[in-house]
Amino acid sequence: MPILRSIEERFIAEKPFKGLNVALSIHLEAKTAYLCKVLASGGANMFITGSNPLSTQDDVAAALVDDGLNVFAWYNCTADEYRMHMTKVIESGPNIIIDDGGDLVNLIHQEYPEKISAVIGGCEETTTGIIRLKAMEKDGCLKFPMIAVNNANCKYLFDNRYGTGQSVWDGINRTTNLIVAGKVVVVAGYGWCGKGVAMRAAGMGGHVVITEIDPIKAMEAVMDGFKVMKMTEAAKIGDIFVTVTGCADVIGKESYKNMKDGAIMCNAGHFNVEVNLPELEEMAVEIKEQRKNCMGYKLKNGKWLNVLAEGRLVNLAAGDGHPAEIMDMSFAIQALSAEHLVKNKGSYDNTVIDVPKHIDQQVALKKLEVWEIEIDKLTETQEKYLNSWNLE
Structure with a gap:
């Protein structure tokens, strides 16, 4: 996952999440574990759970615990245990929420309103989660900004497809x-x-x-x-x-x-x-x-x-999920979007917002670099042509 690795190197130096609690609920397997370690390298106190009872890999969860991260998840948990894991993560008092399906956001709004004031914002990984967030926004009950990671070009065009x-x-x-x-x-x-x-x-x-x-x-x-x-x-x-x-x-x-x-x-x-x-x-x-x-x-x-x-989810409950090359892009967008929220704290309304274009472009360019592919750039004349209405 070379894109995430390059982000990790910068996070180690800059510590953008120093002292912040990050609550994360994503299918808990190896690629997700690396995202968690990258965020932790940026200074985040990680509180982690899975987003599906059958997609958590126990050896991966145990390895994260060995690395000093807080994990509340195990494979084939009951509905009550799954809810308990979510509760433990929310009780940490998150500043950033990284969600997959909207369960963490839903739980903090419904049962832990006293924790909401500490939340800077969050990121949502899936179509299903964004549907739920849009419904909350429409009803006027979304209490912090959420970045629709799923809607980024480098996510849905590659991860989803x-x-x-x-x-x-x-x-x-x-x-x-x-x-x-x-x-x-x-x-x-x-x-x-x-x-x-x-x-x-x-x-x-x-x-x-x-x-x-x-x-x-x-x-x-x-x-x-x-x-x-x-x-x-x-x-x-x-x-x-x-x-x-x-x-x-x-x-x-x-x-x-x-x-x-x-x-x-x-x-x-x-x-x-x-x-x-x-x-x-x-x-x-x-x-x-x-x-x-x-x-x-x-x-x-x-x-x-x-x-x-x-x-x-058959691809995770009966498989290993998406290939690492794909999740490298999706999780890079997650990491950079979370950093963007921290850097722009208080700049957004309590709505569902798009991934900033520069993040999408940054991930795409890095992926092409990994593939050793170069693309053309506009000349000054071409820039002028594309931004002009008078073509004489």
């Missing part, structure tokens, strides 16, 4: 050990994550079907060469289903009734609500583990439907 596209199939393939070629792959949602999942499915020989609620995204999918139909219709022909919407109840009982025997469902959205498990459990006459991270549900009609990783 190429990172999700690769890591989702890594999780599916290592869990099922089945071939993709020749199968019908139904991808629910054609945002940047869905685009990546669909692209990789097609690349492995799958016949891709997209389900959407947005007419423009549906048109994109058609022009990218994919079939588009409603989920209840796609359910009749799908072999593998991947939900990537950020919404709830994307696949439910009406779809289950139509599915093939042996159909496989998984989720790549943040929360485990896209595949409606309570409805599937209610319909099932038998439930058993088919293999690790794969639960089978037998319906009255005799068909077995399979759900990977309890409907949680």
Whole structure:
């Protein structure tokens, strides 16, 4: 992760977070651990938890503790334990919050309002978290500025598309050990994550079907060469289903009734609500583990439907998450955005704000440098041309 490494070198010298408490909730695996160490190198007192019960890697969490950081997380924690971990992090009295899905921000607003005055601001990693933040902003209850890291070009164009596209199939393939070629792959949602999942499915020989609620995204999918139909219709022909919407109840009982025997469902959205498990459990006459991270549900009609990783993020709950080269960019934006908030304390309203353009550009240029790629620069004449309305 050379971009983060270069930031770490500067942080060691400048200590931008000296004396500040940073609360972080992101999938706790090796790449996240390095982000935590980079922030700590800048003087931050780190208070860390995971953002999903099945994505925490215990050896990584233990290694961070050995390095003197405060970690509250373990693999496969219960709902009560997960909440306890979040609570411990918030009780630290954070000055900066780095969130993934909005759980920390939600908790401090609802249950720890006395801690809010110390918060300079925060950063949000995911589409789902930004949806929640925008709702808070709309209702007038967001009490500190939050930078929408997910919306940075160097995040969603690469992390969401190429990172999700690769890591989702890594999780599916290592869990099922089945071939993709020749199968019908139904991808629910054609945002940047869905685009990546669909692209990789097609690349492995799958016949891709997209389900959407947005007419423009549906048109994109058609022009990218994919079939588009409603989920209840796609359910009749799908072999593998991947939900990537950020919404709830994307696949439910009406779809289950139509599915093939042996159909496989998984989720790549943040929360485990896209595949409606309570409805599937209610319909099932038998439930058993088919293999690790794969639960089978037998319906009255005799068909077995399979759900990977309890409907949680399949790329992390059944895999290792995005490749390090991808997370190097995303986490560099996190680190630089957190630093920006500290340097500009009090300059922003309590709204969801964009990542400053210079941070996006800085990360992109550093990535090109790592790849040993040089690009052109505008000449003075070209600058003048692009900034002129009179072209005579």
